[in-house]
Amino acid sequence: MASATNSNVVKLTVACQRCSLRGVCEPVNLPSHEQTRLDTIIERRRPISRGEFLYRSGEPFRSIFCVKAGSIKTYATTDKGEEQVTGFHLPGEMIGMEGIAMGYNTTDAVALETSSVCEIPYDRLQEISADVPALLQQLILLTSQEVMHGQTLTMLISKKSAEERLAALLLSLSDRFANRGFSPTDFHLSMSRHDIGNFLGMAVETVSRVFTRFDNEGLISARRKHIQLRDLPRLRELAGSPKVPSPARAHF
Numbered sequence: 001m002a003s004a005t006n007s008n009v010v011k012l013t014v015a016c017q018r019c020s021l022r023g024v025c026e027p028v029n030l031p032s033h034e035q036t037r038l039d040t041i042i043e044r045r046r047p048i049s050r051g052e053f054l055y056r057s058g059e060p061f062r063s064i065f066c067v068k069a070g071s072i073k074t075y076a077t078t079d080k081g082e083e084q085v086t087g088f089h090l091p092g093e094m095i096g097m098e099g100i101a102m103g104y105n106t107t108d109a110v111a112l113e114t115s116s117v118c119e120i121p122y123d124r125l126q127e128i129s130a131d132v133p134a135l136l137q138q139l140i141l142l143t144s145q146e147v148m149h150g151q152t153l154t155m156l157i158s159k160k161s162a163e164e165r166l167a168a169l170l171l172s173l174s175d176r177f178a179n180r181g182f183s184p185t186d187f188h189l190s191m192s193r194h195d196i197g198n199f200l201g202m203a204v205e206t207v208s209r210v211f212t213r214f215d216n217e218g219l220i221s222a223r224r225k226h227i228q229l230r231d232l233p234r235l236r237e238l239a240g241s242p243k244v245p246s247p248a249r250a251h252f
């Protein structure tokens with residue numbers, strides 16, 4: 001089905017047709033001959049284990065990635081050497097696009113669990129974009145949607161209340177899972193309470209306290225990393241938003 005190009009990457013051949021994310025990663029109405037051209041540049045890395053890096057900050061930008069399975073955390077390092085989580089990325093979501101502007105990766109990307117990704121080398125993407133205009137249009141759309149989602153979620157988690165912040169994050173995850181055909185109310189949190197607190201600007205003790213409060217009030221059921229959202233309307237009311245827009249979905 002595939003031929004290895006090195007120890008870490010294999011070329012895709014028919015894998016896209018068998019992937020559970022088909023329809024998320026393929027362009028809308030892309031002719032078969034153009035899809036074939038695109039398939040020739042997409043690379044599938046070997047699965048990466050929990051704690052393994054997909055790319056590191058400061059490395060030359062070469063590719064954008066679509067999460068195929070698992071989840072990826074991105075973070076930046078402050079001048080004081082402290083980690084600041086910038087996002088949690090789920091199946092069907094693109095990562096690494098910020099490197100386009102800078103020419104190098106501005107964050108570290110690390111697997112939160114065993115994960116697999118599809119890699120699109122940017123130089124190869126540029127080569128075929130002239131002949132497949134839909135790809136360039138989709139890249140612009142993806143970038144725009146990513147900015148919009150980031151602004152919306154930042155606004156929600158900047159609220160003063162710890163309860164509002166955590167509710168906003170849970171709703172964001174719920175909406176994103178739903179948009180990919182997964183359960184919006186029953187899912188696994190691959191990120192640690194520490195990572196959640198870092199992302200939301202809360203102490204880990206506060207994160208645990210709010211989870212317990214939500215559980216006691218019947219908003220959620222939390223059993224370690226298994227979460228059930230039991231009252232979505234109340235969570236949305238608490239977060240002050242009817243719905244957090246989903247981040248960009250890959251339609252390459």
